[in-house]
Amino acid sequence: MWTPLRQPVFRALWVASAVSSIGTWMHDVGASWLMTTLAPNSPLLVALMQAASSLPFFLLALPAGALADVVDRRKMLLWTQGWMLVVAALLGVLTIAHITTPWILLGLTFALSIGSSMNMPVWQAVTPELVTKEELPQAVTLSGIVVNLSRSIGPAVAGIVIATAGTGVVFLLNAASFVSVIFVISRWKRTDEKSALPTERFVGAMQAGVRYIRYAPVFQSVLIRTVAYIFFASALFALLPLLGRKELGLDAFGYGVVLGFWGIGGLIGAFILPKAREKFSIDSLVAIASLVMAAMMLALAYFRIVPLVWVVMLLVGISSLCVMVSLTVTAQTSVPSWVRARALSVQLLVFQGSMVLGSLLWGTLAQHTSISTALTSAAVGLIVCVLLTRRYRLRCAEKLDLQASLHWDQPRIAFEPCPNDGPVLITLEYRIDPANAEEFTKVMQAFSQIRRRDGAIQWGLYQDLSDPSRFVETILVESWAEHKRQFARVTNTDRVIEERVRAFHIGDEPPKVLQMIYSNPNRRPC
Incomplete structure (x- = not known):
């Protein structure tokens, strides 16, 4: 599992992303907690935090993917990291000055997510550049370790910082965490492949990406399975802050501990996943992990004993990592390099679009009924979708050889047209x-x-x-x-x-x- 760390650039980015990811989880906990403080009696406003984080992905994912396939990916990473640094610092300053309102918090969360939505497609697209194809599943798993380790550390640290120094300091620490990533990327000597052909036009690149996905059945299976999981799992992501504060009576530190167990579960899942991939097909693995997630959502709908919630969150972490790593690896291995960023951006679009719609639905349902009702409904829906989507196979991606064959011969022509001549x-x-x-x-x-x-x-x-x-x-x-x-x-x-x-x-x-x-x-x- 550790072999990708032999690649120096991947290793440096992996360490830097770990620092940044801890800052991101600290920021997420701080923002969610601040919203429950500013609007304690509005489940919809709390759920809108998830929507504000996800909506930019829905709006900008495809343009970001097209840019990542036609511009220098290194420069694009530098711009997006810089943008997120500035927004996080601004939110920290406003919060320390007691100027932040629920709508300012939502607006700056939206702005921060704009940077993240522009960053994520290019970040995922460079991973196959840094490791071999055989190392790609391990590289994605290592990225999952970063996410889940930071989910274990970040919330706990955020709880301590919120209790001792305030939420604004959490936002400033997140801004500082982007510096490590910017430093590593600025020192990366990326070799950009030169082509005799002109760079694809922005609009044409988006059209080419959409056209490719329209006629790529294996990748479409990834999208369908992503919707089937995220739309219902979003109930847990959206309502967990309110569940912790109102139903479990937790303070900031206690809520951070709950998220910490989620992260520890993901870390355990990273070690379980390689063995599980040997015993189960990727389709069976995703189905089993999704059913575990549904069972844990049912448990959270009714358990109000904090130690039992810790155990549940461990299993949530294991199951969610297995599903997300499996879907990400399948997405990255089912498309060729020339369109990879655009395809991955569409997966992110589907992911975040499902998260936005799910968050709004489950938040609204919780406000008009109860948190338990919303979680129960989402869990039942997830179980039904696991059964309905079994025919959309992910394993087919493992059989694809997407290296360029370069076997076409150019027919003899009397004259060379201009690149933009046509059709x-x-x-x-x-x-x-x-x-x-x-x-x-x-x-x-x-x-x-x-x-x-x-x-x-x-x-x-x-x-x-x-x-x-x-x-x-x-x-x-x-x-x-x-x-x-x-x-x-x-x-x-x-x-x-x-x-x-x-x-x-x-x-x-x-x-x-x-x-x-x-x-x-x-x-x-x-």
Whole structure:
């Protein structure tokens, strides 16, 4: 599990992120506790803290992912870390000066989450750059250790600081924690791959990301399983501060201890997970851990004995780490590097969108009924969703080889169009035994997903009425630059499927390929 720490850059970022994560958990506890102080009789306002933290992810995740795939990821990390430092420091100063109101707290929580939402896709996207593919599950698990270790330390420290120095000091300590990350990133000598093609345009990059996900069934399974878990688990995340203060009668330190047991459970889960992955498939592991989470939510709905709550939170930590690491590893291994940040940003969008909607729903339900009713309803919903989503398999991602195959040959062309000229029409002519025409058509319909995923805005397959053995595949791409990018987007898994298609071709020569550019009378020379 510790092998990724042999990579010096990953090791330095891992240590720095641990410091920053402790500060983040201290900040979260301080902010939640401050809101229960400023608005003690409003479960909805307390739940809105979770919504304010999650909404920016829902709004900005995809633009952040597109930026992370087209700009220097190192510089983007520096900007986002700096933004969060400034916002946390401002909240600390206002709180110490007794200026903070519930709406100021919500606004600055929203602003801090803007930085986090811009930071997280690029942070996840650089992880595969720092370790080998074989080390990626361990690297994600180590990141989970950081989160859960900081969840154990941060809340307890926050409780002590709140009791002795006040909430404002907690916010200032969080601001200081970003300095370590900024220092490490500033010293990272990242090698950026140069391309002869122009950088993707921002809007086009977002469109390409959405198009890829639309035709990526394995990644769609990750998204569905993420919604099924987070929407219902958000009840615990949103209502735990109110449960601790009103139902359990805890002070700031006692609430920090409860969160600390959650973090200790996650730390235990990090050591259990590698053995569990050997004994269970990833789909079974996620299902079992989700059911454990549902059972613990039911327990929290009715247990009011603090030591029993500690035990429950240990199991919550174990189960939540198993689910989140499994979903994150599957997401990162089910998409190629050229679109990874955009895909991960969509997962974050789905994650935080589910968190926002869930927090609002369960907070509203708790305000009109009770915390116990809201937690019970969410637990039952989670159990039902585990059963309903079993057919969306995560294990399929383990079979994908997403390294670029680079096996396409560039057909001979008479002139080189400008990168932004287009659209481009590509045709491939196949010779197919008419007896195999129906099966060939079915295979090509499946193959069309790859074409669309890698850049085709239109795709079609046509059979010649005068010669039933002649089939023509048409691919329409937005621009010449986008078409040339397709050559680097074809993966080894795609190549296997392409070879299955080519096996139907009965001609002596390979399928004939033609490239045609839209004839625009106003086209300017490059």
